[in-house]
Amino acid sequence: MxxxxxxxxxxxxxxxxxxxxxxxxxxxxxxxxxxxxxxxxxxxxxxxxxxxxxxxxxxxxxxxxxxxxxxxxxxxxxxxxxxxxxxxxxxxxxxxxxxxxxxxxxxxxxxxxxxxxxxxxxxxxxxxxxxxxxxxxxxxxxxxxxxxxxxxxxxxxxxxxxxxxxxxxxxxxxNIPAPKPDLSALTAAFERQGLEETDLVALSGGHTIGFAKCLFVRQTRKSVCPRRDSDNTPAPLDFVSPTRFDNSYFKLILGGHGLLPSDQVLLTGNGRQAAELVKTYAANESLFFQQFAKSMVKMGNINPLTGLKGQVRKNCRRVN
Missing domain, CATH: 1.10.520.10 (Peroxidase; domain 1)
Structure with missing residues (x-):
């Protein structure tokens, strides 16, 4: 084979x-x-x-x-x-x-x-x-x-x-965490879904790609969010490689360059495990990838409807 x-x-x-x-x-x-x-x-x-x-x-x-x-x-x-x-x-x-x-x-x-x-x-x-x-x-x-x-x-x-x-x-x-909670609030939001702090840190690594509006990140991305009228301008969550899924997100956090407060708090919050995981994933992309995959499967198992429950919609925007 x-x-x-x-x-x-x-x-x-x-x-x-x-x-x-x-x-x-x-x-x-x-x-x-x-x-x-x-x-x-x-x-x-x-x-x-x-x-x-x-x-x-x-x-x-x-x-x-x-x-x-x-x-x-x-x-x-x-x-x-x-x-x-x-x-x-x-x-x-x-x-x-x-x-x-x-x-x-x-x-x-x-x-x-x-x-x-x-x-x-x-x-x-x-x-x-x-x-x-x-x-x-x-x-x-x-x-x-x-x-x-x-x-x-x-x-x-x-x-x-x-x-x-x-x-x-x-x-x-x-249930969906706000971008500005402290680490204990983030951890509690994940625990309510049956997820652990390990899952929180790994899934937060998904911010290695994507953007956020300047309205929320002006203090951390002043170079691309210089004025009040740039509220809707998208700023990269990971300015090193914003469209490539890698571990640079964690490296940026170590350097104090996390885009959202909920990113940087993984290192500066009161969770020793979270801070250690940030350091580990910054040093070892393979370990981050492995845990991200495991945590995505775990998250995808949150209260699904199966068997005869729910339906298979013909149009995803409305019920049959």
């Missing part, structure tokens, strides 16, 4: 080859079969929608080539979705007579992007496999693909989430 290393499609092919050659009894374990939390497993669409991975990655390649910032936006979209009601695509729902969209939450408004990319992926998947691939899984797949295409780690992704019929602005505002 050929050895596949590091590439998104390599893992897809390897997963399919193993699934086809091993008996069902051997498909259990950390990456396969029924032992996955909540009944999620990587081969969920193996029979019902074989081209799912190729369709997702092809749309992402075009979208990121056109606008490299969208990669970070799609990773953040997954985070904001999971931290509200769980990983159920509630964040994608628009306002309607029965839905008050989470897009209007204080923690989301004028911040989240990438919805059109999700729409495009969904449209292509509906052509290939009608009413099969959930919007919640598309968000998770887009986050992974965006990480890989930006030079970051890959991971075997459990699938099988279903889509929520509801949304909650209140839960979004309560």
């Amino acid at each position: 050929a050895v596949f290393r590091g590439t998104f499609l390599g893992l897809v092919v390897l997963t399919l080859v193993v699934s086809a050659t091993l008996p069902a009894a051997h498909l259990e374990g950390p990456n396969f079969g029924s032992s996955e939390p909540h009944g999620l497993f990587p081969q969920f669409y193996q029979s019902s929608c074989p081209p799912v991975d190729n369709i997702v990655i092809s749309v992402l390649q075009q979208a990121i080539e056109k606008d490299p910032r969208v990669a970070a936006s799609l990773i953040r979209l997954h985070f904001h979705d999971c931290f509200a009601q769980g990983c159920d695509a509630s964040v994608l729902l628009d306002n309607s007579t029965t839905i008050r969209s989470e897009k209007g939450a204080k923690t989301n408004v004028n911040s989240l992007r990438g919805f059109e990319v999700i729409d495009e992926i969904k449209a292509k998947l509906e052509e290939a496999c009608p009413l099969t691939v959930s919007c919640a899984d598309i968000v998770a797949l887009a986050a992974r693909g965006s990480t890989v295409l930006s030079g970051g780690p890959d991971w075997v992704l459990p699938l099988g989430r279903r889509d929520s019929k509801t949304a909650s602005v209140e839960i979004s505002e309560r």
